[in-house]
Amino acid sequence: MVYRFEDIVEKNVDDLMSVCGNTPGIDRNPHFTEGRAARRQWLLEAVEKYGTAGVLAYDGTRPVAFVECTPAHAHPLGPFAADPARTAVIDCAWYRQDAGVAARRAILDDMFARKWFDKLLGKKCRYVDVLTIKNAPIMQYDFYKEYGFRDAVELQGHATVRYLLRYPVKGEKIEPRIEQINFCDAGKNVLVLGVYRQCHMPFMIAGKIRKAVEGIDGLTVKVTDYWATGNPVACEAAINGKPAFDGPVFFMDDEQIRESVKAKML
Helix, strand or coil: CCCCEEEHHHHHHHHCCCCCCCCCCHHCCCCHHHHHHHHHHHHHHHHHHHCEEEEEEEEECCCEHHHHHHHHHHHHHHCCCCHHHHEEEEEEEEEECCHHHHHHHHHHHHHHHEEEHHHHHHCCCCCCEEEEEECCCCCCCCHHHHHHEEEEEEEEEECEEEEEEEEEECCCCCEEEEEECCCCCCCCCCEEEEEECCCCHHHHHHHHHHHHCCCCCEEEEEEEHCCCCCCCCCCCCCEEEEEECCCHHHHCCCCHHHHHHHHCCC
């Protein structure tokens, strides 16, 4: 397949938006609508600030995949960068199912060939970082490892371990390390839910949790934009300084969510 590539700018933001969040019926969820609007606004702000937010791949006139990227100094994962001023962070990368990961691989090939990351940073890029999860349909660890990204930071302390992978543009050696991520403690029995404007999914998950825990005596729910706070993007729902859930809340029903939260209350 031969793709056509375009930098993500204001005129094609809606092309990018068409690639993800297109599950039939999902638009009936009000939290999806809220998250979708927030995502679009964030993309427009990123384009205005950096000139571009990534690269889109087209099959003819049809957008089929994208890779979003921001400078590390403006990203919550920036503190883990080996050289923040010369590091770019892949914030999101997705593709239509009929295009598959080959489209994402083609975008990365194009970005490196055009020295796109140099353009984003305004200087020679040394590293490209990306946050991944093993054995997951999103944030695919195996894909990036196969492409040439290397283990850099293992982020522990959550129900699901995250792996920050790093691509050394100049072929430099990467020394992997482990970091322990602390959970937010906003006070006794305050359930903290993190959202971020780069994706609609956190808004949907936060809405699901808020509905499930409604009416629990003594519980307060606080929703925070953890990108804005500067906390690592690996943030998960927390209560009393501990993880609120012992597994992916996306797959839990209301009763499981309620019982998990109640078990962590003091």
